[in-house]
Amino acid sequence: MKCQKCRNLDTKVIDSRITEDWKSIRRRRECEKCGARFTTFERMEFVNFLVTKNNWEKEMYDRSKLQRSILKSFSKRNIEMDRIEQMINDLESEWASNKKWITSKRIWKDVLNKLKYMDDVAYIRFASIYHNFESVGDFIKFIKIEFE
Ligand SMILES: [Zn+2]
Numbered sequence: 001m002k003c004q005k006c007r008n009l010d011t012k013v014i015d016s017r018i019t020e021d022w023k024s025i026r027r028r029r030e031c032e033k034c035g036a037r038f039t040t041f042e043r044m045e046f047v048n049f050l051v052t053k054n055n056w057e058k059e060m061y062d063r064s065k066l067q068r069s070i071l072k073s074f075s076k077r078n079i080e081m082d083r084i085e086q087m088i089n090d091l092e093s094e095w096a097s098n099k100k101w102i103t104s105k106r107i108w109k110d111v112l113n114k115l116k117y118m119d120d121v122a123y124i125r126f127a128s129i130y131h132n133f134e135s136v137g138d139f140i141k142f143i144k145i146e147f148e
Pocket of ligand 1: 003004005006007008031032033034035036
């Protein structure tokens, strides 16, 4: 969530509560750079489905976990937080409408496909985790295939 004063991307949540109608979460945030405080309202999504991991273990889908890894890929990139939120919302409704569970592989693949059209650097960063890049050579190979 971007600071409304200095536009810094690192803000921390200092208080969260559910609104009276149970439809949103009201959060007090503080900018880690300039200390400005502001309030945001986030629509609560009751998206529930299971994720099957590569070892066939199942776990509940965790939006914040996915969001964290996406945000890491966008570190220092200029991107509207709203666009990331919207992207995850769109994907979630696809994932949840299919069936009761989805593979983690599909989640990563779908996110990658979206990032490809949003930001080259974030795309490569996310792909490097997904494909377990281990050397510069792996990056070069990937970039050659994807961008040439
Ligand atoms: Zn700030």
